[in-house]
Amino acid sequence: MSYAIAIGRFYEELAERLERGAREAFAEAGCEAVETFDVPGAFELPLAASYAARSGRFQGVACLGAVIRGETSHYDHVCAEAARGIQQVALDTGVPCAFGVLTCETMEQALARSGGGKRDQGRHAAEAVLRMAALREQLVADAPRERDDRQRGLMTDLGVG
Numbered sequence: 001m002s003y004a005i006a007i008g009r010f011y012e013e014l015a016e017r018l019e020r021g022a023r024e025a026f027a028e029a030g031c032e033a034v035e036t037f038d039v040p041g042a043f044e045l046p047l048a049a050s051y052a053a054r055s056g057r058f059q060g061v062a063c064l065g066a067v068i069r070g071e072t073s074h075y076d077h078v079c080a081e082a083a084r085g086i087q088q089v090a091l092d093t094g095v096p097c098a099f100g101v102l103t104c105e106t107m108e109q110a111l112a113r114s115g116g117g118k119r120d121q122g123r124h125a126a127e128a129v130l131r132m133a134a135l136r137e138q139l140v141a142d143a144p145r146e147r148d149d150r151q152r153g154l155m156t157d158l159g160v161g
Contacts, residue, residue: 002033003129004058006048008065008101010041017115018064018100021122029130042067042101043078046085053095060096060129061089064122066114069105079103096132100125 005022009015019036026034035058039048042065049061063086069075082101090097100121104110113119 001031001133002035002058003031003126003133004049004052004061005034005036005126006045006052006061006063007036007038008041008043008045009038011066011068011107011110014066014102014110014114015064017111018066018102018122018125021115021120021124022062022064022100022126023122025123025126025130029126031130039065041065041078042082045082045101046089049086049089049097050093053089053093053097058095059133060098062098062100062122062125062129064100064125066102066104066110068102068107068110075103094136096129096136098125098128098132100128 003026005019007015007019023034035052037048037052039045045063045065049063052058052061063082065082067075067078067082079101083099086097086099086101089095102110102113102121104113113121115122
């Protein structure tokens with residue numbers, strides 16, 4: 001199993017903490033191949049996720065970063081577009097992409113949510129990707145059996161076989 005981490009490095013300390021949490025979750029799940037792709041900030045995460053998802057090399061992409069509110073509406077635009085873009089990549093490709101972007105009012109809030117204890121957004125994003133990839137695999141594995149069962153039922157209904 002191979003997974004990707006796309007990470008916005010605008011806040012380097014937060015990025016390191018988020019990546020550490022994601023890598024720990026992937027390692028605990030037995031994932032040996034995890035590649036990290038650095039981007040300047042959260043706004044660039046959807047494109048990085050798209051590149052990774054469309055490469056065919058990864059079962060999922062954990063998108064990590066942080067946006068901290070400033071004095072302008074820039075925060076609102078970056079948060080909304082990062083979330084929308086990451087979700088669109090997942091919907092368009094079928095590759096799970098998790099939104100592990102901290103959207104906080106202050107650096108203190110971001111630090112509290114970037115590692116350790118219950119508040120570890122990097123870990124939570126990796127866990128979401130793992131769960132969604134497992135669901136996809138389950139549904140793909142079940143599909144041929146269910147199709148065969150439906151075909152057998154149809155053939156029986158038609159009196160064939």
